[in-house]
Amino acid sequence: METQVSFSAKDVMQLRQKTGLGMMDCKKALAENNGDMAAAEQWLRAQRKGKMDTRTERTTGEGRIGIRIDGSQAAIVEVQTETDFTAKNDGFVQMVEDVVNEAITLPAGDLQPSEAMTKRIDDLRITTGENVNFARGQKLEGGTFGQYLHHDGKRAALVQIDGGAGDAPDEEMLKGLCQHIVFHDPIGISEADVDAAKLEEIRQNAIEEAKKTGKPEEIAQKMSEGKVRKYLEENTLLHQKYILDESKMIKELLPEGVTIKAFIRYTLGS
DSSP: OOOOOOOOHHHHHHHHHHHOOOHHHHHHHHHHTTTOHHHHHHHHHHHHHHHHGGGTTSOOOEEEEEEEEETTEEEEEEEEESOHHHHTSHHHHHHHHHHHHHHTTSOSEEOOOOHHHHHHHHHHHHHHOSOOEEEEEEEEESSEEEEEEOTTSSEEEEEEEEOOSSSOOOHHHHHHHHHHHHHHOOSBSSGGGSOHHHHHHHHHHHHHHHHHTTOOHHHHHHHHHHHHHHHHHHHBGGGSEETTEEEEEHHHHSOTTOEEEEEEEEETTO
């Protein structure tokens, strides 16, 4: 005689709310597991994850960046998916927030997803049917942090400063600094972060160009230094003109004793 499994429509609905899957999938899972809710959820996860693992080669050109600051530590992550529709979904946005909240508990440096982060991402892979993956992440420790996340979640910056306890930049100024980093894309904080070979290449090219026009050596040298100075002003954070007030360089915004220790700039997919 066939055993009758006892579970109610309420049980099916509860499982559907927990997993985001269809009524028939949830009913089948409960039937396969004798009405055991926890076992049915695990069964669904295993069934769906097996199917999703065959789709990991699919392109993930959309997604979202998440940032979390907690006192003297901060984390930034990027999670990718296949479509903009999924990336804008409230469930995806919440998942990215959950992932970065977990990321900040990990050791500083480049991040690899923890078991909890992987499980949370797999939940979205299962419910959306898309290839969702952890693209990258970093954690910084020490000092004070500022952040900016663009409204579409596709561009973001995190800045770490040190010093200036008596006259430290406020949250709004740090946000402005991060906005500047997002839209001006500096290659480093100062000249010390620029490859010396790159500066020498600019210098020598400028000297050669000046000599071709008949300029004497002394003038050619001065012109080359001007080219190097312009390159640094355009590409290093401290020397760039502030996006919200181009009458000032970034270094002129910082209170005395305040230094920029690091910044991280993310653009989705790059």
